[in-house]
């Protein structure tokens with residue numbers, strides 16, 4: 001086929017239907033629905049499809065387009081770098097300017113002590129890298145028994161064998177015979193579902209205690225690390241009570257367990273701080289960075305390594321037999337620098353914390369006050385969830401095990417606002433550049449979609 005001949009939307013959709021296996025998709029069901037919606041443009045918080053419909057992207061792509069679509073500064077950074085040096089690597093005693101500069105910049109932005117960066121292409125690869133680094137570290141420390149990883153139900157850490165094992169998504173474990181041995185899961189700090197009348201701070205401590213109990217059950221001498229997202233994203237925007245993370249710090253310190261903060265969604269301003277670790281006072285040995293590092297313009301991830309681990313790996317580890325062809329690709333690194341520069345110049349981190357984050361939350365609360373389906377609205381910075389229930393008082397769910405969340409999501413999609421349905425909740429994580437008027441529009445469309453869902457259910 002001539003790859004340059006013009007193809008209309010129908011031809012493209014037909015090709016897609018015949019040849020493209022979509023990620024996280026029931027291909028048979030997609031075909032039965034008539035195939036995929038073709039997206040052709042992005043500008044700011046808006047997408048345009050092949051029919052010319054403008055869609056408000058309340059999910060920033062996949063929680064990643066922090067500075068919004070179509071920013072010329074990022075395109076120009078990539079263009080310049082592609083012409084200057086389209087590729088070189090760091091394997092055999094070489095480096096490149098964007099990589100060196102980005103490593104330095106990340107060390108400056110990260111919490112104190114996380115001063116080394118290892119680059120990869122995706123959050124999944126970064127977490128796999130951490131699994132290898134952690135086990136290598138404990139072997140070097142003469143404690144080869146410390147092998148087990150603890151994480152949370154509803155945690156999402158990626159989709160490779162090890163990162164799926166770290167994750168706590170049951171349907172993913174069901175495919176590929178996972179988790180691998182040595183990966184354990186405990187309850188998440190999911191107050192809405194699990195607190196059962198306990199006050200939030202007491203519940204936060206209870207959820208942290210579940211980690212300690214698992215450590216004691218396995219024996220601290222066998223536990224290598226705990227990994228958690230500061231706020232669990234893909235698992236349903238589970239926002240921990242403030243009591244949770246300080247307890248996790250204490251527990252990891254006391255039992256000599258490494259602490260990994262998976263900042264793939266929370267990083268780069270989403271919570272109104274550069275990193276979720278800063279919002280919650282987490283003292284991690286590792287941070288996983290991806291998505292917002294380039295605002296999704298190009299694939300890039302980084303593992304930030306804390307000094308105590310880095311010093312051991314460097315002083316005693318010899319060669320680390322690990323790295324991807326594109327570990328530290330200069331083009332995405334140049335884009336990441338331009339992206340960070342934009343976030344700084346437009347003071348987006350502060351804007352999320354003091355302006356648009358609280359504004360969007362207030363507007364949701366006003367618009368959905370007393371809505372028969374809404375059990376809770378929670379948010380932090382520009383990430384949040386609306387819990388859908390059958391009975392607002394008892395929090396009883398609708399039958400169908402998450403079907404109602406998907407119904408609401410589909411109404412949103414038809415109303416040209418993108419939100420994610422996760423079990424029976426509707427979640428949002430728009431670009432950090434969302435204006436007040438766009439926030440109003442997003443809330444109005446979400447309200448309409450929830451009304452339509454309620455009507456489908458006979459609740460309105």
Ligand code: PXG
Pocket residue numbers: 062121122123124125127156157158159229233234262263264265290291420
């Ligand atoms: N950690 C976290 C916290 C994530 O959210 C990953 C790791 C893996 O990153 P990569 O780059 O390998 O995808 C993620 C990714 C969704 C959705 O629909 C969420 C993610 C990816 C794709 C879809 O919510 N999160």
